[in-house]
Amino acid sequence: MHVELDAITKTFGSVRANDNISMRLDGGRIYAVLGENGAGKSTLMKIVSGYQPPDSGRILLDGRAVQFGMPADALRFGIGMLHQEPLDVPSLTVMDNFILGRPGGLLPDRRGARQQLDGEMARFGFTLNPDAYIDTLTIGERQQLEIMRLLSLGARVLILDEPTTGISAEQKDMLFQSLRDLAKNDGLTVVLVSHKLEDVEALCDQVIVLRAGRVVGEQTMPISTAQMVDMMFGQRLDPVTRERHSGKGRIVLQIDNLHVEGQRLKVEQVYLKVAAGEVIGMAGLDGSGQLEMLRACAGLEHPTYGRIMLNGEDITQRPYHEHTARGIAFAPAGRLEEGLISGLTVSEHFALASPPQGLWVDWKGSTERAQTRIAEYSIRGQPASSIQTLSGGNQQRVLLALLPPKLQLLLLDNPTRGLDVESARWIWSQLLKRHEEGTAILFVSPDLDEIIEYSDRIAVFYGGRVTLINDPSSITAAQLGGLIGGKTL
Amino acid sequence: MASDLFSNELASIIRSGAPLVLAAVGETFTERAGIVNLSLDGSLMLSALAGFVVANNSQSLILGTLAAILVGAVVALIVAASSIELRLSQVAVGFVLTLLCRDLAEFLGRPFVGVQGLPPPYFPIPILSDMPLIGPILFRQDVFTYLSYVVIIAAWFWIFRTQPGLNLRTVGERPATAFARGIHVNRVRYLYSALGGALVGLAGAAYTLNVTSKWSDADISGAGWIALAIVIFGGWYPLRVAIGAYLVRGLSVLATNLQGGGVVTLPPSLLNAVPWILMIVTLVLVSSGLLDRLPSRLRPFTASLLRSRPPSALGTVFEQEGRR
């Protein structure tokens, strides 16, 4: 089936997410839609798969114009979309998720669906237990289920949104192999939405690049990485260079035989010593316990066993506010969910986070402080702006600006989530300033490139154990992807 | 003789538990779709009054029951619409409706206090009622009680065995997924709010047309809150919810009997506090995570029996991206 997009335009408020986009996608080929965060690729794919209507423009399937009211309409026409975090129901079983949304009467045809699922699994070599609950699966396994489900419902076009984030190298190989088979043998149109160049190089036949809501280039593979970067950013990015920390010096954080319970498994016997100014990246598949470890260091999670020491003092099981008093700070990933307070202004945030001084709110002082920090962190906003009116990048800047100066230990969960490349680099330049001042940094990220680029050492979480990589420059993202999936180097 | 007394007692628990079962299972449907109808205590009372008045004026239990169902459904739909269309807090609207319905029932019902109602629809089922032991307990009852059996089983079957039930659970757990799979989220929410409200209305009718056969707001006051708590205790599973309802009734009857038998001598007013103390204790048990501290041998047992996790999207509004 071939898909044509004709002058698709979509605006959100004053932002043109898609600006007059046209393209043609043929059956049997694998396309990459490439672009940095905010380039408009997700919006475009949501329009193609029926999640959002375009403001104007047409979608043509095999030359026929179609309109979708819902994603299910798009799937009926053969367009299926796989989301970065698969849209399934965590509290239901694999089988229930497979059945959900299938056409049928009052009673689902469980036996028929089971046979179909078994058939699809045999075809791809996937092994899922139909009675397992979704919340016990990895993201990679949930993607496999979604792909099988979409195909069983007759998808001829498969759109995958950043499918390689948070899955292991092995799962990625399996995914790519199935996609190649589907395109070559079954003539499916496969669209990979990504900002990862290595994925595009490994898989795709054709690359379409979006920037600021427009198509800025289309090339047949293979082309060089440099060419792709040129198209994406309009310029070349200099690699960040800095000296790796030696790991010597005063030990700030010492983790001693720690046991924590993760979402899906327990992490046991963790030993780690972090020196002042050291940056440790924590890599692992989603739910492998890295986040729980991070939160345990902040006093937000209680380890089941073991000790956490800060500057030689045992802080295990102490409450969160004692951790902050000792110079530990935690920056969560969900900015508006657990970091900032929707409905409060920027200066109210500064008033709230400032060290306690007396009974009254110092409005003048906190407005001034907000003003200074807004300038320092080049935040686009006013002291009186409500925080939810700021963009994601600016919210992240506020979150960092709120952190107290002179920290012993800074804990970050996914510090650049959803940010474009420029903002992400800026955020890291600020973080690295802190590391130069001697603050030890621990961070969790699903982005393996980010981990390799900024860590002095990497803690790999797999199967309830943690292994350390002492020289991140010696390893590639692909190798690290293998490690978090349980391979050895 | 003693066993006769015992089975009479059980039969009366089943009968007087019917309104609680109906209301709590109704609320289970509504909450499974992601809507909290907090107005239960008031809407139960107002629908009970509506049922009583209409039945008495028309001399028809059926018309009375239909009126009660209508009132229950309309109140629930107000909660649903305020959330879906107006983005108001379900809790705020539900609470104000609790008071409004209660006040309305009190005001409008004043002339009907002390009026004798129609005889309850007693209807032993042939053959089944002659079964030893369970016949007299389960099948020498009235129509409302039989309806409560049907509702329990149908609710379980519908929610866990059918395709629409799977859709319902998805709407309450992850509306975005429901939308992606072609389910009209808000339509489902309206539908099950109305269904749940209708069952609450039926419960109201079961009070005034059957259990008490007269109108008195004091008899019904509090029942709605108990039903709401039972939904939590039951972990949003119809069968567990029903067990919870019968337990509450059973314990109250037991307490009264112990009192009557002179085993314990508590003043009746303090006895009336017992269900509420039980409510607090059970809510602590199912919500506090206390159970997780039990020896791991016991855990699978307590987990399946007492674990209680609300539908993830309960009380939230579903907004489709990119549309207004």
Added chain:
Amino acid sequence: MTPLQNGLRRMGGAGAVLIPALVLVLVFIVAVLLALGKDPALAAQKFIDGALGNDSRRADVVMTALPILLCASGLLLTYTAGLWNIGVEGQVTIGAVFATFIARTVTLNQTSIPILLIEIGLAALGGALWALLTAILKTRGKVNEIFGGVALNFISQNILIYLVSGPWQAPGNSPTTAPFAEGALFPRIGGLRLSPLAIVLAVIAYAAVFVVLNGTRWGLQLRAMGRSEKSAFLLGVRTERNVLLSMALCGALAGVAGAIQVLFTRGRLVTGISGGVGFLGVLIVLLVMVRAAWVPLVTLFFAIVPVGSQKLDVSMNLDSAIGNVFQSALVLAVLLANGVQGRLAARRK
């Protein structure tokens, strides 16, 4: 724009919501009256006369408003922090019960400030303890404060019934204590049923809450918690402690309201001593959308309703419960009107 202008503009916006809602509810009430065969015009006249007709009635309105104002002030704290303190009714009741511990033992026949202070202090303590039960159930037992509060409301009601029909019952069959001696009661002005002490207490409480919410760090913390408990906690707010503290303070104010009910309004402990002032407080806080500045005006309006509708009971044989219907219908209408306005504003954007 100055804060004053800003405030006036916002008041104008609120008026645009309030007036249609009020009209809607009045239409509803008129329809109910017509359906019952009563003359709405006559009812309105009797109602206004009953509430504001002479000094004594106006004094009644003020005195009715005070316990409601106390509850609403306390509830401003908990609702700002996002806590649905439905248990406020029980906190009023227990406050009244605690005041009675002393009041029923007093034999003195003239006003005594020390006795009054002890009674009021005990009432505040009782209300605060009762509120802390709900708060601890929430923070430690993870029991939603709505359910904990409702259960404790019913339990307090049963304790009250037990006391006045058991150990504290006056000779006779009615469930009540004996009337308290003068020395246990709030002093009143001359012939009017007006107590300056109660007025002072309520006004101070409201003013204190207003200042706390608008000027102090703690007030800002409560606001932050109410918007997002998780974020507030990570930003350094001691959320658990603030839950306990705001609930206890609200309970204390509700307890004082209970003291006024028992030591002034009734002069003895009877069943239903709270008279629904707690729930009225909740309705008011919902109606003003937790904006403290509006509370006194709305409270006064809400106090007119029961006083005026008592007259209807006597002169028109119309159940005074219609006043309650009016109040809750008004709050529902305002909520809905606010929702409509919000949606219209969102659509315009």
